[in-house]
Amino acid sequence: MSVRSGVQATGLALAISVALFALPGAAAAATTAEPVSRDSLMRRVSDERDTGHRYEALRHVEDLLARWPEDHEAQVMRATLVSELGGSVRAEELARAERPMLPPVPLQRLRADVVAHEIRWGDAEPVDPRVPYAEPDAAVASLDQLINDPRPEMKDIADRARIDRLVALDKAGRAPEAVAEYDRLRAQNVTIPAYAQRSVADALLQQHRPAEAAKLFEESIRQDPGPYDSEEADPRIELSYAYLESQRTTDAFQTIDKLADSEPRWIRSPATPTPLQNSRKVDADLNAALMREYVGLLAEAHGRLTAMSDEAPANAAIRRELGMSELSRGWPRRASDTLTIAGTLDTNDIGADLGVVDANRALNDYAGVEPALQDAESLAPRSPRVKQERQSWERERGWQFDITQANGKGSSPDYGDRDSETQATIMSPLLADHWRILGIGRYASADLPEGHVERERFGLGVRGYARGLEAYVQALPSTDRFVSRTAFEAGATYAITDHWAVAADWSSAGADVPLRAQYYGITAKTLDTSVIWRASELTQVKVTASQGRFSDDNKRTAWLASIVQRVYTAPNLTLDGGVELGGSHNTLPDRPYFNPKRDNSWAATARLENLLHQFYDTQWRQRIDVAVGQYAERGFATDWQASARYGQTFEPRAGLSFGWGIGWHNQPYDGKRESRVVLDLTMHWGE
Numbered sequence: 111m112s113v114r115s116g117v118q119a120t121g122l123a124l125a126i127s128v129a130l131f132a133l134p135g136a137a138a139a140a141t142t143a144e145p146v147s148r149d150s151l152m153r154r155v156s157d158e159r160d161t162g163h164r165y166e167a168l169r170h171v172e173d174l175l176a177r178w179p180e181d182h183e184a185q186v187m188r189a190t191l192v193s194e195l196g197g198s199v200r201a202e203e204l205a206r207a208e209r210p211m212l213p214p215v216p217l218q219r220l221r222a223d224v225v226a227h228e229i230r231w232g233d234a235e236p237v238d239p240r241v242p243y244a245e246p247d248a249a250v251a252s253l254d255q256l257i258n259d260p261r262p263e264m265k266d267i268a269d270r271a272r273i274d275r276l277v278a279l280d281k282a283g284r285a286p287e288a289v290a291e292y293d294r295l296r297a298q299n300v301t302i303p304a305y306a307q308r309s310v311a312d313a314l315l316q317q318h319r320p321a322e323a324a325k326l327f328e329e330s331i332r333q334d335p336g337p338y339d340s341e342e343a344d345p346r347i348e349l350s351y352a353y354l355e356s357q358r359t360t361d362a363f364q365t366i367d368k369l370a371d372s373e374p375r376w377i378r379s380p381a382t383p384t385p386l387q388n389s390r391k392v393d394a395d396l397n398a399a400l401m402r403e404y405v406g407l408l409a410e411a412h413g414r415l416t417a418m419s420d421e422a423p424a425n426a427a428i429r430r431e432l433g434m435s436e437l438s439r440g441w442p443r444r445a446s447d448t449l450t451i452a453g454t455l456d457t458n459d460i461g462a463d464l465g466v467v468d469a470n471r472a473l474n475d476y477a478g479v480e481p482a483l484q485d486a487e488s489l490a491p492r493s494p495r496v497k498q499e500r501q502s503w504e505r506e507r508g509w510q511f512d513i514t515q516a517n518g519k520g521s522s523p524d525y526g527d528r529d530s531e532t533q534a535t536i537m538s539p540l541l542a543d544h545w546r547i548l549g550i551g552r553y554a555s556a557d558l559p560e561g562h563v564e565r566e567r568f569g570l571g572v573r574g575y576a577r578g579l580e581a582y583v584q585a586l587p588s589t590d591r592f593v594s595r596t597a598f599e600a601g602a603t604y605a606i607t608d609h610w611a612v613a614a615d616w617s618s619a620g621a622d623v624p625l626r627a628q629y630y631g632i633t634a635k636t637l638d639t640s641v642i643w644r645a646s647e648l649t650q651v652k653v654t655a656s657q658g659r660f661s662d663d664n665k666r667t668a669w670l671a672s673i674v675q676r677v678y679t680a681p682n683l684t685l686d687g688g689v690e691l692g693g694s695h696n697t698l699p700d701r702p703y704f705n706p707k708r709d710n711s712w713a714a715t716a717r718l719e720n721l722l723h724q725f726y727d728t729q730w731r732q733r734i735d736v737a738v739g740q741y742a743e744r745g746f747a748t749d750w751q752a753s754a755r756y757g758q759t760f761e762p763r764a765g766l767s768f769g770w771g772i773g774w775h776n777q778p779y780d781g782k783r784e785s786r787v788v789l790d791l792t793m794h795w796g797e
Contacts, residue, residue, distance in 0.1 A: 111366055133766055148178055168192065172188070216262075250278045250284075269300075279313070283490075308330045311327045319592065347397050350365040406682055416432065419620070434461075442648060449466045464487070474579065476507070476543040502797060506797035507539055510797070512793070513793050516788055528557045529555065530556075531555075532551075545573070565621075567588055580602065586599070595619045610642070615636075616637045618635050622658075664701055665704060671691045713751065727763050731758065734754075734755070735755045749777075751778070766795050769791070775789050
């Protein structure tokens, strides 16, 4: 889950190569300088190695072999030292070139060293991008050979191979196998060293076991607090994610922020007068920003990523995450451009390619999604990110089903003493990347003083998609006894830019016509148009104009304007405030349904949303809406109006959600105060 930066350790390999070429000459010089016994040279080798001076030890070994070239102990020691200095492949070549060949145990030990380096190479870019797991898979196969060696003298090598296999499985994207093998080793009371614990903890995170992963990361850090190899990500980054996914947000922030603060921004080296950017500082800062984004602190995360990108514009990982931040803030076009740049900076960055796919999906631009996703799957078929994208795309392009149910009780002139409204929609899978066929059912009823009334419509429609555009046409014949008119409906929403959008909806028999009008056989042709400006998730302004031409010759015009502003954001919690203004006008006020000659209203609004619980795709949220204002109707006194609603949404898994809410509304109608309580239920299946 963390963002890692790979560093190629070419300096050490170069130093070893130089040493191997230079040492024979140095050894020859030492041979002529002074006579030294074989045993004294071996003691020097052991002393230098024990004190960590492996280059000096290697020089003495070469001196010894120059004098006694067939000394097996010296041959083994030379190969061992070269391997310990990072040249395991060269060490194995030297050992196998010796004549007679070295004994089996030293050779197998060197083979284990080579495999350990193959595992480390698993973090680097693959030799063939189309076979991304070839190197770690080969390491697993080599380790299996060592483990299955039946010779008793190979037991300690096999035991080490079992530990290294945990690391190899994790790097090969085979997390389930790594966790299963770890559980077996623990059942056998095998002690797992810190370096392997970190890999197992990473695999546990992939298997959605964050609490166990956190404990294992903590234990590995206690055993090995660092500093860590330049090729290895700091385990405190992944520990922070384990905390975050275990609902320990405070611990996650404290851990990642402490790490970021502890790392210097620049590293000075005597080899160059120009300071070098500290990649570990970049990793820590980048992940600190991402964690803010994951808990809904979108503006803060975006600010951090923007500053980092300005400082390092050619850093592909930063640019990619900046694009994903822009997407989460509702700017898909801008995000697509940023992610495309990230992809050009690192052509093997699957994350950038998938980000472009997400941006296109947000814009309803589906044509290129499947080819791009198939390409990503060919490059990283075991990647959790790729698998999640595939599952999400299959849900989005598959069947969609929605149903809403509202039951009201009160004394509203439009709804009566009791009312009910149900709407169900089912949409076909995406056809040719642009179309869906949908079936729609609507049912509404009310108990009016005049009697019971119903509105029933069932029909079919077509929905179309293009970049930034969603449009529909549908026909819903009436099946009730009150109105026989078929509702022909059409509408479209077009996102002109990342900030501006327009929408229009027309119906020959509008569903928002009062049920009291339905009782008297009255319908209306309705048209609603909207203009929306959205700066980000923080600010939105919307203006709607509506017109209704009733079959009794009444003409209604209405308008509604609203502004919503984020006033407070905390991890997994938001508070919005706003204002709504509206009014309407009817040409024929004396009708059997509520239609004042002219009215106006305003209200101050507030909305609180927060995440009650989350465990990966399982989420439980709550929302509170409150509005208080005034309502003025011509011919009657101005008076207060208010509404409130409390609701929850539960998502047991991705693509399935259930919601419920209870609301209350109170305002005057024709000078008489009336109220209504509504219980609403929702269900969604799809994406």
